[in-house]
Amino acid sequence: MFSFSRSPYMTALFSFGVFLLFIFLQNTVIYTSLQTVFSTGGLCACKKCVMDLNDDDWFFMRFNPTVPALLNRRNSAMRSDVFTWWKGLQSDPKKANFSDVVDVLFSLFPDEEHHVVTDPNRCRTCAVVGNSGNILGSHYGQLIDSHNFVIRINKGPTKGYETDVGSKTTHRIMYPESAVDLDNSTHLVLLPFKIKDMLWLISVFTTKHVTSTYTRVRPSINAVREKVMIIHPAFIKYVYESWLRKHGSYPSTGFITLIFALHICDQVSVFGFGAKRDGNWHHYFDNSLAHFSRGLHRGDYESRTIHELLLMDKIALHKGV
Template sequence: MGDLIHEQGEQNGSFTHSRSELRLKMSLKAVKTWFLRLLPFVLCFICYYCSQFYFESYGVKSPQPTASLCHSFNSQRKWESLTLNISRKQDLFLKLEDFFWKYHPSPEALPYGVKGSELLLLKILAVTSKYTMPSNIERSDCRTCAVIGNGFAIKNSSLGEIINKYDVVIRLNNAPVRGYEEDVGNKTTLRMFYPESASYNPELNDDPDTLQDQKGFWKPPPLIWLGRPAQIRVLDPYFLRITARKLLRIPLKPTKQEKIVHPTTGILAVFVALNYCNVVHVAGFGYPESRNYQQPIHYYGQETMKSMKNSYHDLNQEAQVLKTLEEQGVIFYLHPHS
């Protein structure tokens, strides 16, 4: 009898031990199951902080264009750091009712002034119906602006969603939006171009309400242009003149020994934004080294640095100016750059 009880006790002990092992295995299985379920979230969490570290290591913090960012930005101090000895000018476009020569005759011809083009501009301004930015932007106390360059640097940046959040999005020339929305967004408030670089049909690239801003030209524009007159604005030549003379130190009337140089649309757009906006962020700026003629220069198309070989722009000087503006905190890049 005693042996039977002892044997049964051993069996009970073995059974209890087996149950404990079973519970342990079930617990480990449950933990493993939950871990596998949580793993994607853990990886996302890790990836997020790794990306934050990556951006911060390059000096980029992916700022959101919120009101708090706008109000924390001391725009007056940033503007004064430009040391241009001029005041900010927030009336961007020429108007018919206060036509230019009523206040000051223009000493320069296009594109730096209107001398010799007064009658032509009168005709253009007479058929355009609006002369300001959209009213909700005009009334804003603090404007956040993104100037989107056409450079290859913005390709595969996935900045589209962030770009769309700015109050004002400025684009350049005929750079496409459709098909590139993930990187460059699809919001366009103002598209700046010289008439000769205009797309014959602006609606191929933009929303129909996008303002089309012309700046004067030195060669014939397209003979056929399907833009709507109500969306046309003529940028005050003042902005190009000051960009050339004070920002880039370009002589407006070069001597025979000096090369003719004009500001790019990009550097002009940055200066316009600095006048009009409280916060200015940029993306898609910068060219590859001029020696590398095979490097693509745009996020679209096939053009390379070879096409810039004989351009009327001083790319090195503009790159230095942009670098100075960045170092002073006047502009902020949305992506890493060289």
């Protein structure tokens, strides 16, 4: 007669079932707790908060408020899988020790938890301004500047384009190859794809000896040391795995910026993303065409994810012209 106790297959099946039940119950507890903590009206004073997790499982399964968005000394110890993935993003022959680099970073730049304090009386509005040509002729400038935070990406200029893109910049996300000068009111937010990006940042404010990565980069830029922030490598991996489901090789700067805004803002408005109405993709400050759905970033999947956020009322998307 067949005996359950003598069957290794049934024992393994039973063990696997117990494991799945544990995971399900664990996620249920976490979900219930998050719903209680981040319920509408409990986290911020906006009519609707980004962090309201009562809406839909689609958002809950992607959004993880425990992932550090910005690097500091206390959260710099990365799991081996995170560190290996991050180092594999781009070839980096520089054999710098990461912990040594962190020590230098936070002897120079603010070593703090940026933008993590929540207040039920706060309604922090943020404009994420992309570089799409669809923003030309939009006259969004005044609307963009009305937000508490205005987050710009890479080299997107404001001078000469104020009517459409505004003039205010509180944060600019960049990496060495896209670096530009900043005014004294703007936070430099480094998006590090490799250790050498962090070494470049150190060099900018000290010796100015780093002049190339995989291409020539600016050895110096105008920026305020006290306003420097650094995106956490674990956050890049989180965006890639949780939000893009590993489509492409790694997320685009624009998409990382959008998810970053979801983590530090109460309401997020998005400008300058997507193609023009004629279907062409190019920057508002040049006319070189881009093939958005191809290449490393799988922009088509990023676009679908942004559309889902719009449908769920997590963002306001201003499509331009």
